[in-house]
Amino acid sequence: MTPVLQVQGLSVAFEHPLGLVRAVDNVSFALAPGERFGLAGESGSGKSTMALAILRMIRPPGRIDGGEVQLDGKRISHLDEDGMRVLRLAGIALVPQGSMNSLNPVIRIGRQIEDAYIDHGLKFSRAETDSRVGELLQTVGLPAEVARMYPHELSGGMKQRACIAIAICLRPKVIIADEPTSALDVVVQRQVMETLGRVQQELGAAVILVGHDMGLMAQFVDRLGIMYAGRLVEVAPIARMITNARHPYTRALIDALPSLEHRGALKGIPGLAPLLRDLPQGCAFHPRCALATDRCRSERPEVRTMGEGESIACHLA
Amino acid sequence: MLRYLRRNPSLTFGASLLLLLLAFLVIGNFVVDTEDARPLSVATVQPPSWQYPFGTDRQGRDLLAVMVAGTPLTLRIGFIAGFLGVGIGSVLAFIAAYYRGWADTIIRGIADIGLTVPGLLVLIIIAVSVKGSLTVNQMAIVVASLAWLNPTRTIRAQVLTLRERGYVEMARLSGMSGPAIIFFELMPNLLPYLAATLVNAVSSAILASIGLEVLGLGPLEAPTLGMTLYWVNYNAAIINGWWWWWSAPIVVIVIVFLGLFFLTVGLDEVANPRLRRQA
Amino acid sequence: MTAFLQLRNVRKTYGGGMLEHSANVALETLSLTLDTAKPQITAVVGESGSGKTTLARLMLGLTDATEGQVLYQGEDITRLNAAGRRQFRRDVQAIFQDPYGVYNPFYRVDHVLTVPARNFAIASTRAEAQQKIADALRAVGLRPEEILGRYPHQLSGGQRQRIMVARALLLRPKLIVADEPVSMVDASLRATILASLRNLTDEFGISLLYITHDLATAYQVSDNILVMYRANVVEAGAVEPIVQRPQHPYTQLLIGSIPRVSTERTSSKGEASPRATVNDATATGCRFADRCPAVMAVCRREAPELHRSEDRRAIACHLQDTSPTLPAGDLSAVLT
Numbered sequence: 046m047t048p049v050l051q052v053q054g055l056s057v058a059f060e061h062p063l064g065l066v067r068a069v070d071n072v073s074f075a076l077a078p079g080e081r082f083g084l085a086g087e088s089g090s091g092k093s094t095m096a097l098a099i100l101r102m103i104r105p106p107g108r109i110d111g112g113e114v115q116l117d118g119k120r121i122s123h124l125d126e127d128g129m130r131v132l133r134l135a136g137i138a139l140v141p142q143g144s145m146n147s148l149n150p151v152i153r154i155g156r157q158i159e160d161a162y163i164d165h166g167l168k169f170s171r172a173e174t175d176s177r178v179g180e181l182l183q184t185v186g187l188p189a190e191v192a193r194m195y196p197h198e199l200s201g202g203m204k205q206r207a208c209i210a211i212a213i214c215l216r217p218k219v220i221i222a223d224e225p226t227s228a229l230d231v232v233v234q235r236q237v238m239e240t241l242g243r244v245q246q247e248l249g250a251a252v253i254l255v256g257h258d259m260g261l262m263a264q265f266v267d268r269l270g271i272m273y274a275g276r277l278v279e280v281a282p283i284a285r286m287i288t289n290a291r292h293p294y295t296r297a298l299i300d301a302l303p304s305l306e307h308r309g310a311l312k313g314i315p316g317l318a319p320l321l322r323d324l325p326q327g328c329a330f331h332p333r334c335a336l337a338t339d340r341c342r343s344e345r346p347e348v349r350t351m352g353e354g355e356s357i358a359c360h361l362a
Numbered sequence: 363m364l365r366y367l368r369r370n371p372s373l374t375f376g377a378s379l380l381l382l383l384l385a386f387l388v389i390g391n392f393v394v395d396t397e398d399a400r401p402l403s404v405a406t407v408q409p410p411s412w413q414y415p416f417g418t419d420r421q422g423r424d425l426l427a428v429m430v431a432g433t434p435l436t437l438r439i440g441f442i443a444g445f446l447g448v449g450i451g452s453v454l455a456f457i458a459a460y461y462r463g464w465a466d467t468i469i470r471g472i473a474d475i476g477l478t479v480p481g482l483l484v485l486i487i488i489a490v491s492v493k494g495s496l497t498v499n500q501m502a503i504v505v506a507s508l509a510w511l512n513p514t515r516t517i518r519a520q521v522l523t524l525r526e527r528g529y530v531e532m533a534r535l536s537g538m539s540g541p542a543i544i545f546f547e548l549m550p551n552l553l554p555y556l557a558a559t560l561v562n563a564v565s566s567a568i569l570a571s572i573g574l575e576v577l578g579l580g581p582l583e584a585p586t587l588g589m590t591l592y593w594v595n596y597n598a599a600i601i602n603g604w605w606w607w608w609s610a611p612i613v614v615i616v617i618v619f620l621g622l623f624f625l626t627v628g629l630d631e632v633a634n635p636r637l638r639r640q641a
Numbered sequence: 642m643t644a645f646l647q648l649r650n651v652r653k654t655y656g657g658g659m660l661e662h663s664a665n666v667a668l669e670t671l672s673l674t675l676d677t678a679k680p681q682i683t684a685v686v687g688e689s690g691s692g693k694t695t696l697a698r699l700m701l702g703l704t705d706a707t708e709g710q711v712l713y714q715g716e717d718i719t720r721l722n723a724a725g726r727r728q729f730r731r732d733v734q735a736i737f738q739d740p741y742g743v744y745n746p747f748y749r750v751d752h753v754l755t756v757p758a759r760n761f762a763i764a765s766t767r768a769e770a771q772q773k774i775a776d777a778l779r780a781v782g783l784r785p786e787e788i789l790g791r792y793p794h795q796l797s798g799g800q801r802q803r804i805m806v807a808r809a810l811l812l813r814p815k816l817i818v819a820d821e822p823v824s825m826v827d828a829s830l831r832a833t834i835l836a837s838l839r840n841l842t843d844e845f846g847i848s849l850l851y852i853t854h855d856l857a858t859a860y861q862v863s864d865n866i867l868v869m870y871r872a873n874v875v876e877a878g879a880v881e882p883i884v885q886r887p888q889h890p891y892t893q894l895l896i897g898s899i900p901r902v903s904t905e906r907t908s909s910k911g912e913a914s915p916r917a918t919v920n921d922a923t924a925t926g927c928r929f930a931d932r933c934p935a936v937m938a939v940c941r942r943e944a945p946e947l948h949r950s951e952d953r954r955a956i957a958c959h960l961q962d963t964s965p966t967l968p969a970g971d972l973s974a975v976l977t
Contacts, residue, residue, distance in 0.1 A: 087827040088798075230688035230854055231898045238900075257828060260900035264907070284904045301829045302902050303857040305884060311839070311861055313832030317799065528742030531703055532753060537730045537760035550747040 047118050048075035049251050050099070050137070050219050055112035057091070057098045066322045068094040068107065070275040075354070076219065076251045081242075083262040083283070084255045085298070086272035089318050092255045093142060095272070096221045099253075100139055101129045117218060135165055138217040140241075142224045144208035148196040154182075154207050155192030161214050177214075184247070185210045185240050202233035206240055213244050220245060223255045238265055259302050263287055268354055271295050274319055274329035277348065278358045291351075291362040293334050328360070336361055373628025379621035383433070383614070390430035398424035399431040399585045410606050417606035420597045423585065425610050432585035433614055435498050439571045439586070442502035444564030447509025451563075452556060454514045456544045459521035469514065476511045482573055484508060489579035496581050505570045512566075513559050520555055524548050554633035558626055565622040572615065587611045644715070645677040645815060646700060646733065650970075651709035653695050654922055664922040668692040668699070669872045670709065674973040675850075677815045680842050682849040683976060684859035684880065686895075687869035690920075693852045696869075697820045700850065701735050731761045734814040738821035740801035744793035750801070751789050754808055761812060777811035778804070781837050799830045806837060813845065820852045835862045856899060860884045865976040868892050871928040872920045874947070878954035878975040888950060889958050890933045927959065935960060949975065 057069040069091045076082050086092045097103050099114055101122070114122045116136055124132070133139070141147050149157060155178045162169065162177075169177065179189045185206040196204055205225060212220055222241060226234040242265065245252045254266055262269050263283060270280040271292065279292040290296045297314045316333040319325055327344050331337040340360050348358040367374045398404055401421035408418040416425035458469040488504050489496065496504065524530065525548065533543050574580050575588025578596075582589065590611045594600070599607045651671050654664040669692070675683075685693045698704040699711055702718045711718050713729045721729060737743050744753060754774050757763075764770035775785040781803040793801060802822065809817045819838065823831040839862050841847045853859055859866060859880070866880040868889065876889040887893045897907070920928065926941040927933070933940065937959060945957045947967040955967050955975045967974060 087829060231856075232688070232894060235898045235900070258900065259828070260902050263902045263904075264900040287902055287904055298829065299902055301832050303832070303855075303861040305857050305860055305896065305899060305901065308861055308881065311832040311836045311858075313834075313836065314829035315833070317797070317830075318827070527745075528737055528739055529745040529753075532735075532737070532743045533745075533756065534703070535701065535730060535735055536753075536757035537727060538756065547745055551745065 046077060049078040049080075049117055050076035050253075051113075051115040051118075052099065053113045053115075055095070055098055055114065056110040057094050057103055057107055058110035059108075060106045061322050063322055067110070067275050068321060069098055071112070071348075072272075072275075072277045073112075073348070074270055074277060074280060074356075076253065077354075078218070079246070079249050079251055080268065081245070081252045081254065081266045083266035083269040084253055084272060085257060085259060085262055085269060087257055087318055089274075089321065090272040091275040092272045093223055096139065096223050096253065096255050099221065100133055100137055101126075102133075102139075131165065134161055134212070134217060135215040136217055137219045137221065138212035138215070140205075140208050140212045140220065140222040140225050142227065144225060145196075145201055145204040145228065147208060148204060150196050152195075153192065154194055154196065154199075157207075158192075158211055158214055161211055165215060181210045181214055182207075184213070184244055186236075200233075201229050202237055205229065205233075205237050209237075209241055209244065213248060213250070216248055217250055219251050219253065221253045221255065224257075225254075226261070227256075234261070259299055271298070274324060275321060276329070276358060277356070278330070280354065280356045281351075282355070285355075291357045292359050293336050293361070294330050297333075370628050370631055372624045372631065376621050376624025376626070376628050379617055380625065383617050383621065387430060387433055390426070394424070394427050394430050396427050396431040398427035403427075407604060409604075416610045417604075419590075419593065419607050420599075420604075421593065425590075425607065428585045428590055429610055429614055432587055432590060433618075435584050435586045436568060436571065436588065437618070439498060439502045439505060440564045440568035442499070443505035443509045443567035443571070444560055446502070446506035447511075447563045447567065448513045448517075448556065448560045450506075450510040451513030451559075452517050454510070455517035456521055456548070458514070459518045460525055460540060460544050460548070466518075470518070473511050473514045476508065477515065481508050481570065485570060485574055486577065486579060489574055495583070496579075498581050498584055498586070501571055501574070501581055502567075504574075505567045508570075509563055509567050513563055516559060517552070517556070520552060521548060524551060554629060558629035558633050561622055561626045561629060565619065565626070568618065568622075587615055644674045645713075646675040647712040647715075648673045648699065649710045649712060651699060651706045651711060653692075653699060653704065654707045666872045666920040666922050667695040669874075669920075670970065671696070671874060672709075672969060672971040672973075673976075674971065675816060675848060676973075677846075677848055679977070680846040680848045681864040682839065682842050682851055682862055683865040683867065684863035685850060685852045685867045685869060686854065686856050686859050688854055690871065691869040692872040693869050694820060695872075697735070697818045697850065697852050700816075701733060701818055702729065727761075731812065732815045734809050734812050734817050736805045736809050736817060736819040736822045738824060740798050740805065740825055741793070743805065744801065746793060749790055749792055750796065750804055753804065754811060757808065757812055763812065773811060774807075777807040780810055781807045782833065783807065799826045799834075802826055803834060803837075806834060809847075810841060810845070814847065816848045816850065817841065818850045818852070821854070822851075823858065824853065824855070831858065838862065856884065856895060867972070867976075868895070873928060873944075873957060874955075874972065875929065875958065876954070876956045877947075877972050878951070879977075882951065882954060888954070888961065889956050890935050890960075891929050894932070927957075946970070947972070953977070 053073045055069055055072045056067060059066045059068055072095060084092045084095060098109055103109055113120060121132060158178050158181060159174055178192050182189055182191050187203060187206055191199065191207065199207065226237050229237060256262065266283050268280065269283050269286050270277050271294065273294050279290065279295050286295065287299065290299060300312045301314060303311060314333055319329055325332055326342060328341045328346050331341040334341065338360065346358045346360045348356050350356050401423055404418050404422050404424050406418060406420050406422045408414050410417040414424055414426065416429060418424055454469050458466040485504060485508065530543060530547055533547050572588035575586055576591050578592050580586065580589055594608045649672055653668040654666050656664050685696060687693045699706055705719060716725060718729060744750060758770045758774060764773055778785045778788055783800060783803055788800065788804065802825065823834050826834060835858055838849060842849055851859060851863055863880050865878065866883055867874050868876040870891045876883055876892045883892065884896065887896055926943060927945050930936050930940045939959050945959045947955045947957050947970050948961040948964040949967045950956050950961045950964040953975050955972055
C-alpha cells in the first residue's frame with residue numbers, strides 16, 4: 046500500500062555564528078493512509094521544526110538541507126512556493142502550536158473558514174458557503190452560531206476546535222497537529238482530541254500528532270516516533286512502545302511520567318538535552334544514558350529498520 | 363554598535379543630519395563673526411554672494427551669522443524645555459503609575475485637563491502676560507510649563523504595563539521598597555523609551571518656541587530661527603522677493619526637524635524590538 | 642500558639658461597582674491554617690479560573706482579600722509594620738510559574754539571588770553570601786560558574802526555573818508558595834525539580850504549597866491536596882484517598898480525563914458544553930451543576946457546604962449532605 050506521506054532523509058539546518066546547527070537530521074518515516082502517527086520529543090528535539098519542514102514553512106536563517114517528501118507518491122519537496130501554497134491546507138493541513146492565537150481576532154470564525162476556500166480558488170454562493178461552514182462546525186462539535194462569533198467570544202477548547210475545522214475544510218490527506226492541546230486543561234483536552242480523532246476517521250486522513258505528552262500519545266496514536274537532538278531515534282507501534290521500548294531514552298521518558306496508580310520515587314532523566322551546536326561524540330544521548338558503552342561514546346548509531354514501520358537508532362537494541 | 367546602525371537606517375540618518383548641523387554650527391563659529399548677526403552690522407538686503415553666502419536682511423544682519431548664532435539658541439530652548447518636560451513628566455508618571463490610588467487620580471486628572479487645552483493658546487497668553495520681552499531662558503521655561511503633560515501620560519502608560527511584570531512582583535517579594543523598585547527595576551527598562559520621548563519632547567518644544575517667536579512673542583533681540591521668520595513677515599520679505607532671507611531659516615528648521623524625527627523613529631525601534639527590521 | 646499563616650473566611654471578588662454588572666468571584670470564602678510545626682506539601686489543583694492562583698497571591702500578600710483576613714503570626718498582613726513586613730517576606734517566599742517574566746532583562750540572573758540575600762541579611766559578609774548562593778545553586782543541580790554572570794536570555798527555561806527554586810532554598814523561608822513551578826519544563830526535568838522541592842520539605846523542614854493543574858505530579862509529590870473548581874474548594878484532604886477514590890464528581894471527571902500511559906484506551910462519556918468563565922457573585926447553586934452527571938434539584942438551588950465525609954477528607958457536594966459539616970468551614974481539620 047502506498048504510504049500517503051513519505052519522508053526520506055529530511056534535514057533542516059540553521060546558520061549559527063558558531064557553526065551549522067542541524068535541527069532535523071536525516072529523518073525518514075512513512076505514513077499510511079488514515080494512520081495516526083505520533084512525533085514525540087522534548088523541547089529542542091526538532092519535532093516542531095520537522096512539522097514545518099514537511100510543509101516547507103521553514104524561514105531563514107533555517108533552511109531545508111536535504112531529503113525528500115512525497116505526498117501520495119508524488120514528490121513535493123521540489124515544488125516552488127506557488128505549488129506548495131496549493132498543497133497547504135488542501136493536501137496537508139496544519140493545526141499549529143498555539144492555535145488559539147492563530148485565529149485573526151478581528152474576523153469572525155465563519156469568515157476565516159471562508160478565507161480558506163477563497164485562497165484556494167473555490168468560490169461558492171452565499172448559501173452554499175454558509176451551509177458548508179455550518180456542516181464543518183457541526184463536524185467538530187461546535188454549534189452553528191459560532192460562525193458569526195469572534196475568537197475572543199469562544200473558550201480555549203472551542204477555539205482549538207475552530208482551528209481544526211479550518212484545517213479540515215479542504216479535506217486534506219494529512220493533518221499535522223502541533224501540540225494542539227498544550228494550553229488546555231485536561232478535561233477539554235480530552236474533548237478536543239476526541240474531536241480530532243473523529244474527524245480524522247471520517248475524512249480518512251492521516252494525522253501526525255506532535256507533542257511531548259506521552260500519556261496523550263498513548264491514548265491517541267497508532268505508531269509513535271521519538272525524536273532526540275534532531276534525530277528520529279525510535280519508531281514503533283504504540284503498544285510495543287509502552288510495554289517494551291527499545292531505546293533507553295524512550296524508556297526513560299515513559300518512566301519519567303508520574304503515575305496515578307501509586308506514589309513512588311519521581312524519576313527524571315539526569316543531565317540536560319544537548320546543545321544542537323555542540324553535540325557529544327557518538328550517540329547524542331550517551332551522557333545521560335545509564336547503559337552507555339564505549340561504543341556509544343565514540344560511534345553514532347545509525348537508524349536501522351526493525352520491521353514494518355519500526356526503526357531504532359541504538360547500539361544496544 | 364556600527365552593525366546596529368546599519369540595521370537601523372532611521373537612527374543613522376537622523377543622527378547624521380543632526381551631526382552635520384552641529385558641524386556646521388561649530389565650524390561656523392570659527393569662520394563667521396557672530397557679531398554680524400546683530401542689526402546694522404552689514405549692508406542691507408544683499409542677495410547671496412561670496413562675501414555674504416546667505417545674503418543679508420533688511421536690518422543689516424549677515425544671515426549666515428544669524429544662522430550660526432541663532433540656531434544654537436533655538437536648540438537650547440528646545441533642549442531645556444524638553445529635558446524639563448520629560449524630567450518632571452517621568453517623576454510624576456512613575457509616582458502615578460506605581461502607587462496608583464489618589465496620587466494617580468490627581469496627576470492623571472491635571473494632565474488630562476491640561477492636554478485638552480490648546481497648548482499654543484496657553485503659551486501665547488503666558489508670553490503676553492510677561493512684562494517686557496522674554497530672554498531665551500525665560501522662553502524655555504514658558505514652553506516647559508506645558509511640555510511635561512504628554513510625557514507624563516505616555517510614560518505612565520509604559521510604567522503601568524511594566525509594573526505587572528513578574529520581576530516587579532519578585533522584587534516586592536524580595537523586600538524591595540517602592541522607590542527602590544521604581545529606580546532599579548522599572549527605570550532601566552524604560553531608558554530606550556525615555557530617550558525616544560525626550561527627543562520627541564525636544565522636537566515639540568522647538569516647534570512651540572518657533573511658533574511663539576513667529577508671532578512676535580519671543581526674545582526680540584535674539585537672532586533665533588523663529589525670530590528671523592518673524593522679521594521676514596514683518597518686512598514682507600516674500601512679497602519683496604528677498605528669497606534668501608526666508609530660505610535659510612526654513613532649510614535649517616527642516617534639517618532640525620527631519621533629524622529629530624528620524625532619531626525618534628530610530629530610537630522607537632531600539633525601544634520596541636518588534637519594530638526592528640530583519641537583518 | 643499562634644498559627645503561622647491563617648486565612649480566615651477569605652473571599653476575593655473583582656468588579657461589582659455601581660456601573661458594572663455583579664461582581665466576579667475569584668475565590669469563594671475559604672478558611673485554612675498552615676502550621677509550620679509539621680512541614681508538608683499541600684497541592685492546590687484546578688484549571689485556570691479555579692481560583693488557585695488567587696489563593697497563592699492572597700497568601701503572598703500580592704493581592705488584598707475583599708472579605709476576611711490573612712493573618713501572619715496572628716496579625717493581619719495588611720496591617721503589619723515595616724519590621725513585621727520584612728519578617729513576613731522572609732518567611733513566605735514564592736516560586737512563580739513563568740521562568741521568563743520573573744527576571745528583569747536588564748540585569749544578570751545574579752540579581753534575583755543577590756537582592757533578597759542582601760535585603761534579608763542571610764549572611765554577614767559578602768563572601769559568605771556568595772558562598773550560600775553557590776551552595777543553593779548546587780543543591781538544584783546547577784553549576785554556579787555556568788550560571789552566575791549570565792543574562793536571562795542566555796539560559797534555558799529549565800535553568801531559569803531551577804534558579805527560582807535555588808532562590809527559595811537560599812532564603813530558607815518557612816513556607817514556599819510554588820505556582821506551576823514545572824509546567825514549562827520538559828517531563829524529564831520536571832521530576833528532578835520536583836524531587837528537589839520534596840527534598841526541601843523533608844530535609845529542611847520547609848512547607849510547600851504546590852499549585853498546579855497537573856494532578857499526576859501533585860499526587861506524587863504532596864501530602865495533602867485541595868481540588869478547586871470555579872473559585873470553590875470542592876474536595877480537600879489527604880492526597881492518597883482523594884486520588885484513588887475521588888468522591889466529588891468534578892474530581893472524578895478530572896482524574897478520569899488524564900491520559901494514561903497504558904495500552905488500554907478509555908473514552909469519555911460525552912460531557913456537557915463548555916462552561917462560563919465568569920463566576921457571578923449573585924448566582925446560586927453549585928457551580929458544577931451544569932456539568933455534573935449526578936446533579937440533583939437541590940444542587941441548582943443551594944451552593945453546597947463543606948462536609949467532612951472521612952477523617953481526612955472534606956467535600957463540597959450535596960451528595961454528601963448526610964456527612965457532618967466541616968466546623969467553621971475550616972479546612973485545617975482535614976489537612977494535618
